[in-house]
Amino acid sequence: MNNKPELVCPAGNLPALRAAVDNGADAVYIGFRDGSNARNFPGLNFSHEEARQGIDYARARGVRVFLALNIYPQPAQWKTAVRAVDATVELGMDALILADPGLMRYCVRTYPELRLHLSVQASATNRQAIDFYHKQFGIKRVVLPRVLSLAQVQQLVKKVPVDVEVFGFGSLCVMVEGRCALSSYVTGDSPNTAGVCSPARAVRWKETASGRHSYLNEVLIERYPAGEAAAYPTLCKGRFQVGNNVFHAIEEPTSLNVLEILPDLLMSGVKAIKVEGRQRSKSYIAQVTRTLRAAIDACLEDPEGFIPHPDWITQLNRVAEGNCHTLGAYHRPWQ
């Protein structure tokens, strides 16, 4: 196959970055420890010095490093965001992943040579929206929101003037990224405003006679019978009542996994496959990177005869949310 897509892996710290590089990532994306990115969790992310070390490590091994700066900075955050852009340039990162149009304008005016990728948080789900960012800011790549079917992705790749990056594995946002305020509605902070979804500071656990209950602020997300393992209360993965039915009204706890459709994605001309999870451990990063590397290489070698190895699926399910997986919106009936 001619199209050899990049495997783009997350890293929340230096050990995770090394794990991604050592296990076959083509590029690694990281965030600064200044609240300017969509994984603004305590103990996570890079100082400028750590970023420099990470870039040195990656580059010595032929791996590119991208900076994710994908919140929508409000006036009080603007200077921090601009400093993060400046640092991206000073450190010589290979690309900057942005969502905010105002920041893109700053980049184009200040650093016209800086390579911009359109973050998934920019909610660009169609050709005209992508054209907008290409024309106004010269973006080189778009990361597609996890709401498009495989057929729609294939169509878009043909029509847009930029490279297309899609999600291959990781926790599944079921809402259009950049267009979900559920988290701030319940907790005051969201991906757009603070780089967090269902933040840990809002999590409450209540032990009752019938078991353990998880809350975000005062909103009950899930009840677990005594003895059953409890999951982190992500808002959209809770159980709720609609009509007379109690069910996962929005989505089950599950992970996205595209191995089944990998040949279709690769043949469509997708230029990069992204792994979600900068908040995850280095062993997760190592496991997922190694597995996707093997899968992509096998698929490139023989796309027609490609069948996902059962071991790959098992290994990925082991680290997946809910220990299971879905094709999400790529598979039309999911919608």
Next chain:
Amino acid sequence: MKISVGPISCFWERSKVFEFYAALEDAPVDIVYLGETICSKRRQLALNDWLDIAEQLSAAGKEVVLSTLTLLEAESELASLRHIAENSRFAVEANDMSAVHMLTNRHSFIAGPHINTYNAETLNLLYELGAKRWVAPVELGREVIRELQLSRPLGMETEVIAFGHLPLAFSARCYTARAHNRPKDSCDFICLDYPDGLPLFTLEKKPFLILNGIQTQSAQTQNLITLLDELEDLEIDVIRIMPQTQDLASIAGIFRRTLDGEMQPEAALQALESYQAYGFCSGYWYGKEGMAWIHASGKASE
């Protein structure tokens, strides 16, 4: 301050839509946003029907804006958007960058609540591209809006959602169809059964969200009725009321009389009680969680 009526967010029978707008002709509202913003499968009205309604409202003295889809994926959706964007009669509200792209340097437009305008640089960019008004995204609180008001370009109007269920999220998945065990592609227009959306409760039976097809709204009704003085001080130009099946003209009337000093905010708040099902919220305005109901005194209550 002007009063606007946002686009109808839920799916209504054709006749109900015509009745709703006929009733608005004499209502004390200044601006009416028209059109489907949620789901392209909702086609009880064609563009020509909307244009007919627009002409009637316009003749009744209302400023009319054609609002547009928020989540666009298919080419057919872009084609419909282009028809609206290319109309030369009415202003257009953009809710996706595809619409901004089509409207750039063509017509003055309104940057809707789903364009992520979070800072002065984005606001200025939109102005340069032709926006004459922006609707603050639901997450922005008064401190941020105050800052943006100070740096907004001359002539750019600011609109805030003052009453209604908040539009919180969009997805490829249709939650109303999912709740009925139907795939989106054979939904049989189940949304028609829920003209005010399908409520979702927590396991403690507390109202939490409203499912409206691919959109998720707050169950609580945002209500800034007691904050109108503050909105005036901030030089907000337009306050938006979101449509619901209950008598919208009465809701608008309560806002109008309060703005005109004919009704006290506390009395207005009492009067609005009959137009909500699951309580009020106002937390976003105070920079807190959106679901909180914080009374004008600044104290949080349930």
